[in-house]
Each structure stands twice: as structure tokens, then as C-alpha cells.
Amino acid sequence: MNDQESNQLIGQFPSVPKQERAYQKRQALLESGRILFIEKGFDHTTAKEIAAHANVATGTFYRYFCDKRQLLMALIKDQLERFMPPRPSWLNHNDPETVLAEQLASHYDRLEKLGLHRVLPELLPHDPELTEVFADARRKLHKSIYEGLKHAKDLGFTWNDLDLKSVAWSIIVLTENIPKMDIDKGANSNYIFVAKIICRSVFPPDVLIKLKSGEKSFE
Amino acid sequence: MNDQESNQLIGQFPSVPKQERAYQKRQALLESGRILFIEKGFDHTTAKEIAAHANVATGTFYRYFCDKRQLLMALIKDQLERFMPPRPSWLNHNDPETVLAEQLASHYDRLEKLGLHRVLPELLPHDPELTEVFADARRKLHKSIYEGLKHAKDLGFTWNDLDLKSVAWSIIVLTENIPKMDIDKGANSNYIFVAKIICRSVFPPDVLIKLKSGEKSFE
Amino acid sequence: MNDQESNQLIGQFPSVPKQERAYQKRQALLESGRILFIEKGFDHTTAKEIAAHANVATGTFYRYFCDKRQLLMALIKDQLERFMPPRPSWLNHNDPETVLAEQLASHYDRLEKLGLHRVLPELLPHDPELTEVFADARRKLHKSIYEGLKHAKDLGFTWNDLDLKSVAWSIIVLTENIPKMDIDKGANSNYIFVAKIICRSVFPPDVLIKLKSGEKSFE
Amino acid sequence: MNDQESNQLIGQFPSVPKQERAYQKRQALLESGRILFIEKGFDHTTAKEIAAHANVATGTFYRYFCDKRQLLMALIKDQLERFMPPRPSWLNHNDPETVLAEQLASHYDRLEKLGLHRVLPELLPHDPELTEVFADARRKLHKSIYEGLKHAKDLGFTWNDLDLKSVAWSIIVLTENIPKMDIDKGANSNYIFVAKIICRSVFPPDVLIKLKSGEKSFE
DNA sequence: GATGAATGAGCCTTCATTCAT
């Protein structure tokens, strides 16, 4: 079970409860933790509050998690892939810009629903383990994007004078930070605009026109 | 004096000490606060610790700052411009890529020396005043970059199909996040690579060649 | 239960404990508070001391009372009627002087056992709520005594030239302040002497003689 | 000098300043202490506040008083006689009731102007020295009143069946507590009503009539 | 397992008092 796996990463104790009731309690605690961490910040949320919000006793909290940090870790590791922006897949679609914009829109949709990205900044600077978890995820994403770019380069589709690793990092940074760009609040055009910029930094104009026109003779 | 001015922003009490001794003590507290905030995080640093680190008694801390948040505010507002990445100035130099790379290098140099950027993420999500201070600074920077881009566009130097506001935001986001791109750790090539990508997202290749070749017949 | 009722007056939180253990702990804290307030004064007693005296940890204090003022309020409101001197009941007994003296003796007996009257003077001048609680109790007592006097007057038993409201206030003031009169310390004759004076200020001598001689043809 | 005398009682240090400037500073501190003690209570007033209110430095406070308690002591001992209610002088005037009422009115006038009676209750229960100072003053007043009563008794003017010491205490208690009787707020009739009651508890009606009619053939 | 009362270290802050200038 997925849930069990992710807990293996964190530690053996307290064990994942087998009983259905217990499982639900654990889920309730996770959900309460998520809500309260988002609302009040990690440090300003107490274990007691989480327990109360989940309708269990304070002591019960400690049966399922050794402390609130472990609860957060469980939340995050459970959902790690949700935190990472999408890997653009340029070459098997008609219009890479539109496709990327859609990927971004749905990514931020999921992220917003989870909300935990609001909690991370508080923890990351002083939690080496968490930092490493994310650095690792980003490295994997980077590698994946980089390979996609190299593939495109091999096909002669990219700029020749750009460092592809840097391009991959730029893609990650741009896609991670779209909410910080407050262009035309309300309109969701951010996504398409940023997608255009990203594509422009990858493909020369002529390639882009070809890609848009639907020549899908690759990959 | 510059320092006095910026303190005016924060509040009248406790007043900026007139005496030299007192001034030094205040500086020592600021410096100790800076160091400890960076080292252990804002929430996990206590006023007592800051005082001890500055070799003064706990009570002395409260003579100079009403609480540790005010100390941090003083630190930040003092140095606000250091936090913001540079505004690229493309049009009056030989090679916009090199120039931008140099600007970035020196920006991160200063930022790293200060170190406070490591503390902000902890505060921003739950400190509306601080959030506003930075949002404001970013808006100003955005406006400035955007105007530079518009100027270039009026001269026919930019891509035609990109939204300049988005481009400006992308520049901000990219320049703010270079440390998160761990390309070839140790080498400072990040800066030039990112500078290249930024320039590419602003100027078509032919313009870029002209700019690099030093035709400075504009602005 | 009486104790629960009076606590309703004070506030819902922290709730009156349901468990027997908890109830006893709350009582222990109340009792410790009472003793220490009397011994050292309200301001000079700390929550920590009260907790220690009750053999519980500091934090436990705050489970039962939000602060020491609330503890004192609980003590006082619980025992409000003990603070007030008795309402003399002249007309249904043989000798009003003796009866009043007995009432006074038992009033002070109870008051002394409680001891809290020593704490009030410290609080009253700067605690409007407490002031009002007592002002109210005194107004009620005054009304009751005044009505008793008016009844006596209607029967033609009182002086004609005295303002009955003032007489009622004088009775309250005299009965409240007997301990400040150090007549023959040790002997409890204060009570009878003051009772005599009070009766004299209410009844003309001839009426008094009648009342003492046991004519109980009234009320 | 009166001021020196009262300080002798308190202690030798800090000495009463000889310089005029210093004398004024001391007075300013006394006055500031008086005002702040009345306003915020003794315990809740800090030495620093008193100094600030008197426009002197914190340290200066300690040159004139060893602590705030000593300042209060100085205030009180300076004005001790103002705190005590008047000794009624029945026998050399036309109407003892009116005269007493006037004495009371002017007593409370002075007391209210001083205001310190609002501070005493906070201190008395836990300051043995202060308690003794007042107990002593009350004993003296009691003795004086008692002697006046005995004189009247010797002349055959008083009730025969009342204990004169108790009567004297009752007079003190009544005259001390008039403000607690809220008869007809606004009207100052309290004084005359209470004066009547007091006179009634001292003199039988026939004596009273004689005294009012102005037979001043005694004393 | 579940409960929630109990614990007590530790944080923030105040203030009486001292002392270098």
C-alpha cells in the first residue's frame, strides 16, 4: 500500500495501524495537521490543536506520530510528486505552448488544493532532511527535463548556444514560481504567457512554428 | 545618516540611541540577531539568545527593540534593496549577457554576505506586513524592468509575440532563484548561462548579435 | 451542586472538572490560593507558588484557572454571602441586642475562618468588576435592612427624627468594622457593645425596654 | 522643619537635601508618586514612572528615596492627621449635629484632595509598619474622643447604659466610612444624617435638645 | 489502544536597582 511505503521512509515507529479505525484516525490527524499547518504555520500549530481538530485525545496524536514534524513529513512524502512542477513533453503534441500551459494550470490546481506549499518555506531552511528530499526530487525532475531537451537537441530542434542544463533549471524555476508573478490577477493567462517564454527559450522560432503546425514525426 | 533614516520607518520607540555606546550596542544586537536568525531560524531564536550573543543582558534587548520581530524588520528594511535582484540594463553596454551575469554575480555576493534571505521564507507566509513590503518592492522592480523592455520594444529589439509583463516577471523569478539551480557547483557559470537564457527570451538572435557587437546607437 | 452553580458565574473556561480527581485538584488550588493570598497578599502571590503549595505543576494551575485573578474571583463569588454582615432581625425575638451580638459573633467567626476579607482591600480599588460585585451586595443588604427599619417605624418603634436609609448604612458600616475597634482585645464584648449602640440608634429607650421584656406582639 | 521631622521617622538615608533645587525635586517626586499611586495603584506604579512623571532620571529617584515604599511612607506620615476623621467637640457650640456635619464635610474635602486614602488599602494588610502607624493614630484619636465622652458623661449628658469606649470606636468607624454609604448621591446630606445618628448614640434626646438650644454653660 | 490531566522547561517581558559617565 502506498501509505505504508512512504512511512517506511520515515521510521518504524509508531507503526502504521492495521485496524480500519486506527487508519482513519491517522488520516484524520494528517488532514487536521495539513489544515492547521496551512492556516497558522507549522511552528504555531500545537500537537494538541491537531488532535483536537481531529477529534482525538492529545495522547493519541503521539501514538501515530512521534511529533508534529513527522506528521508533516508523512504529508509531504505522500504527496511529493504533487509539489513538483510538470515535466514538459514537447514533442508529441501539436502545440507545445498550449500543452505546457495546460500542464501548469493543472499542476497549480492540485498544489492549491493541497496547500502544503505554504508550509514548506517555514521548514526548509532549517530542516536538512526535508531540504534533501526536495533537492532530490528537483534533481530527478531536472534530469528528466534535461534528457527531454537533449533529445530535442539531437533532433536539431533547440537553440545551439544555450546550456541545456541551465535551460532545464530555468524551466523548473519558472514553472515553480508562476504564482509569484501577479500578471492580470483573475485571468489565468499567466500560464500561457510563461509557457510561451519557456518554449521560446528552448526552440528557435522556426522550430516552434513547425511544432505548432503539428509535424509530429519524432520521439 | 542613512541608518537613522531607515529606522524612522520602523517606529519611534525605542528611539535610536544618540550616544555612541548605545549605537554600538544596537548594532551589536542587530548583528547578533542576523547571525542567529540565519543560523537557527527566526522562531527558534530567542531574545535572550540574541542578547547573550551580543554580550548584553536580556533586558537590554528590550531597550532597543520591542521584540525580535522589530529587530528583524530593522535588518530587512535597512537592506531592502539588497534583497531585490538587479534591474538589467541592456541597451547601453557592449554585451548584455555579460553585463547581466556580472550584475547577478555581485547581487548574490551581497545577498550571501547578508544572509537574511534564508530567514525570510519562514516569516513571509505569516507576516502580512513583511509580505507587503516585499510585494511592493517586487512590484516596483517589475515596473522598472517592464519599462526597460517596453523601451527596447519601441526600438524594435524584442520578440513581438511575447507578453512583456510576463517576460519581466520571468526575469525576476529567474534572477531570484539562481541559487536553486545547482549547475556545476563551484563554478559561477550559472550566472552567464542564466543571463543568456534571459537575453534569449527578450531579444531575437539577430538583435542579440547586434547588441553584442557593440552598436550602441540607441537610448 | 452548589459549587458548580457558582462557577457558572465566572466563566465557561476552564470548565469545572467532572472527574473526582480533577475536582479535588481544583479545590486544592482554591485552598492554596486562599491561604497564600491571605498570607502574602494577592499581588505578591504567584501562580507558581499557588501550584507548588497545592502540590501540582505550574501548568496545572492554568488548566483550572486562566489566571490568579480568576481563582480569587471563584473564591469570592463562592462565598459572597459570608462577606456581608448579618441583617439584624429585631422584632421576633426577646432581646434584639443579644440577638444581634450573636449574629455578629457568628458572622465574624465565619469571616475569620475564610480570611479572604484581608485580601479584598488590595483588589477593590483597582478592580471594577469586584468593586461592583460588592457594591451590589451591599446595596441589597442595605435595602433589606432599610425595609426592616421601615417596618419597625410603621409600628411606631423607631426614632422619628432619623433618616432610616442613613441608619441602615450606619448599621452596615458599624457591623462591617467591628474588628477595627480594639476594645478589650480577647473579650468578645465588642459585639454586645456595638449591638447596644446600634439598637440605641434605632429604638428609643422605652421601645427597647419593651422589646427586651419580650412583648412579641408584632410582625 | 516639619518635613525633616517626619523623615527622621523613616530613616537617615537618603538625607533631606539642603539645596532648594533638590528640595523641589523631592517635592516633585512626592507629588508624582502621589498622583500615580492614586491612579494606578501602588504595586502597579514603577519607580521609573514616578521619576519620568517628575521629570527626573530614574537614578535620581533613588537619591531621594530608597524605594517607592519609602516615598509613600513620607507622603503618609507627612499627612497623617489628614487621614484621621475629626474629633467631635460637642460641648462648646450651639448645635453639635451641625458642627459635626461641618467637621466631616471639611475632613472629606481634604481627604479627597489628597487622594491617598485610595492607596492605603493596598498596603495596610501586608505592611506591619504602616498598620502600626495607623493603629497608633487611631488609638490616639480614640483616646481623645473617649475623653471627650467621659467629660460629657461626668456632666450627666450621655446615655448611662452605653460603653463609652465602644461609642468612641463607633464614632470613628462611622466617620471613617461615610463615603461607603451612598445615600442620595449628589446631595451632601450624608454628613448631617450621620452626625445625627452619632449624636443620638451619645446623648439622650433631652440633652440633645438642650445642647441645640445653645446652653453653653459647660466645658 | 485511547484518553486527557499533569508536567516543567523555557519563552517573553517587566522592573527594582546599580553604576559608569
Added chain:
DNA sequence: GATGAATGAAGGCTCATTCAT
């Protein structure tokens, strides 16, 4: 003498964690 910055003990209160029921 005067100043006011500095001190640090102490109080009020919170909360992560334990443990008896």
C-alpha cells in the same frame, strides 16, 4: 549630584511530551 543605560531575577504563561487510568 544627575543621568539613563544596563542588569538579571522573577513573573505570567505555553506547549511538547508523558503517564495513570
